[in-house]
Amino acid sequence: MIKSDEKELPHCSRRNFLKQSAALTAVAIIPATIDTAAKNRLDEKYAYQLELMPVSLEINGVQKNVQVDPRTTLLDLLRENLHLTGTKKGCDHGQCGACTVHVNGQRINSCLTLAVMQNGNKITTIEGLANGDQLHPMQKAFIKCDGFQCGYCTPGQIMSAVACVAEGHATNDEQIKEFMSGNLCRCGAYNGIANAIKEIAK
Amino acid sequence: MKTFTFSKPADIKGAHAAFKANATSQFIAGGTNLLDLMKKEIATPANIVDINQLTLKEIKSDSKGISIGALALNSFVAEHADVEKDYPLLSKALLAGASAQIRNMATVSGNMLQRTRCPYFYDVAMPCNKREPGTGCSAKDGLNRMSAIFGASENCVAVHPSDMCIALAALDARVVVQTADGKENSIPFTDFHRLPGNTPDRDNNLVKGSLITKITIPKNNFNTHFHYLKIRDRVSYAFALVSVAVALDIENGKIKVARIAAGGVAHKPWRLYEAEQFLIGKTAKEAAFKQAAIVAIKGAKPLQHNAFKIKLLQNGLELALKNAIA
Numbered sequence: 001m002i003k004s005d006e007k008e009l010p011h012c013s014r015r016n017f018l019k020q021s022a023a024l025t026a027v028a029i030i031p032a033t034i035d036t037a038a039k040n041r042l043d044e045k046y047a048y049q050l051e052l053m054p055v056s057l058e059i060n061g062v063q064k065n066v067q068v069d070p071r072t073t074l075l076d077l078l079r080e081n082l083h084l085t086g087t088k089k090g091c092d093h094g095q096c097g098a099c100t101v102h103v104n105g106q107r108i109n110s111c112l113t114l115a116v117m118q119n120g121n122k123i124t125t126i127e128g129l130a131n132g133d134q135l136h137p138m139q140k141a142f143i144k145c146d147g148f149q150c151g152y153c154t155p156g157q158i159m160s161a162v163a164c165v166a167e168g169h170a171t172n173d174e175q176i177k178e179f180m181s182g183n184l185c186r187c188g189a190y191n192g193i194a195n196a197i198k199e200i201a202k
Numbered sequence: 203m204k205t206f207t208f209s210k211p212a213d214i215k216g217a218h219a220a221f222k223a224n225a226t227s228q229f230i231a232g233g234t235n236l237l238d239l240m241k242k243e244i245a246t247p248a249n250i251v252d253i254n255q256l257t258l259k260e261i262k263s264d265s266k267g268i269s270i271g272a273l274a275l276n277s278f279v280a281e282h283a284d285v286e287k288d289y290p291l292l293s294k295a296l297l298a299g300a301s302a303q304i305r306n307m308a309t310v311s312g313n314m315l316q317r318t319r320c321p322y323f324y325d326v327a328m329p330c331n332k333r334e335p336g337t338g339c340s341a342k343d344g345l346n347r348m349s350a351i352f353g354a355s356e357n358c359v360a361v362h363p364s365d366m367c368i369a370l371a372a373l374d375a376r377v378v379v380q381t382a383d384g385k386e387n388s389i390p391f392t393d394f395h396r397l398p399g400n401t402p403d404r405d406n407n408l409v410k411g412s413l414i415t416k417i418t419i420p421k422n423n424f425n426t427h428f429h430y431l432k433i434r435d436r437v438s439y440a441f442a443l444v445s446v447a448v449a450l451d452i453e454n455g456k457i458k459v460a461r462i463a464a465g466g467v468a469h470k471p472w473r474l475y476e477a478e479q480f481l482i483g484k485t486a487k488e489a490a491f492k493q494a495a496i497v498a499i500k501g502a503k504p505l506q507h508n509a510f511k512i513k514l515l516q517n518g519l520e521l522a523l524k525n526a527i528a
Contacts, residue, residue, distance in 0.1 A: 051205065053208060070205075070250070093238050097301065106277075106306045108306050109234070113237070114237065114252075117230070160303065164302065177438070
């Protein structure tokens with residue numbers, strides 16, 4: 001049973017310390033600003049700014065230098081901070097593969113890594129596959145072979161498929177299925193997906 | 203996710219120093235399990251030490267055996283020429299685990315340290331002695347079809363989830379560890395993971411702050427007759443209901459050495475020593491395999507929903523042994 005009178009234990013985090021010391025400094029110097037600062041949650045914003053960490057990444061050939069909360073996953077950095085929404089968030093727990101991107105040419109689940117861990121790396125997302133208006137051969141093959149229905153898993157499927165072929169894991173039907181098993185498609189477009197991969201691998 | 207401080211030291215010394223900065227520190231390598239646990243606030247480290255810059259990725263092989271760096275990626279190990287040639291059981295087990303994406307992120311040491319996939323461990327609304335010691339085990343009398351049939355306790359019936367570790371247990375690997383004060387220890391792989399007993403919150407015997415630096419496997423003659431059989435709810439990308447790693451050294455039709463380990467059946471990779479002993483000196487044929495599989499399930503204790511695992515293990519072992527000589 002949950003006790004209603006239970007209070008959260010006091011703990012001294014860096015954030016609380018920063019908030020308290022910022023507030024105390026404000027009291028000491030300009031008392032009139034306290035009210036405004038509290039209303040605008042400036043203490044929170046101040047502490048948050050100090051917790052950000054610099055990250056430099058090359059994303060689809062473009063150098064990006066950003067400040068991120070260390071808790072930000074690579075997926076959230078792409079979608080929320082950089083507005084590259086082609087990479088999809090499905091389960092956010094590495095079970096569906098919708099968030100698949102390439103890091104230094106290798107496919108990974110971007111939901112299972114922190115942006116700060118990827119500092120200095122080269123990221124390729126679905127937005128980086130096409131050459132201007134010219135679709136990547138795998139993108140064309142997906143269209144030709146009807147490799148999708150609703151399309152939500154498609155960016156992850158295509159990123160995974162490109163890597164699957166590059167790795168040499170697309171030599172037969174069984175191998176394609178095994179090495180694409182990290183990408184789920186709830187519409188069940190698997191046959192079309194496998195056919196698209198076969199088309200490119202041959 | 204709770205807030206944390208983050209650093210990426212350049213060497214082991216720096217990693218130990220960064221770890222000591224906070225009592226709740228955690229090392230992160232691939233992060234494929236830890237981040238999952240942090241999102242659910244099952245793991246709440248206030249300090250994360252990223253060890254990916256440490257030079258622990260090398261694989262070295264010679265006439266005595268093979269040494270695999272703790273940070274070697276699962277995909278790299280699985281397709282390494284020396285592993286494929288001399289230790290193919292390890293390669294097969296690695297490729298049976300997770301997905302291509304996760305194998306590209308997951309490291310050898312992280313694989314060893316991954317937590318159980320018992321659904322109650324992940325469901326923070328339910329009691330779990332592994333997650334919160336003293337709260338009780340929900341799986342013991344709950345939906346326990348995934349739970350252990352060997353070595354469980356009143357306090358925990360969870361199973362160890364790795365495939366790689368089942369092969370390493372069968373191959374008599376050793377775990378090389380560097381402690382926080384710089385000492386190097388080597389632990390037999392089968393002593394690395396623990397049974398739940400009264401402390402199910404502890405999965406293994408790694409002392410806090412220690413870093414796994416490599417695993418070693420002694421040279422063996424198991425590269426001809428081996429098999430890794432994984433039985434799961436779907437064909438790929440699922441944890442094992444039961445898995446079996448078998449390795450046989452056969453001379454003139456007779457079994458000289460046998461190694462058998464099972465996954466999905468216990469809180470640690472489960473060596474089936476009695477079945478191994480039984481096979482020694484026997485003709486490597488179906489009759490002996492059938493008998494060994496009966497020996498293997500001796501002492502199995504099912505819960506309400508997982509008795510099927512006993513038959514699965516028996517049949518699975520028999521099949522794996524047959525495949526090993528096919």
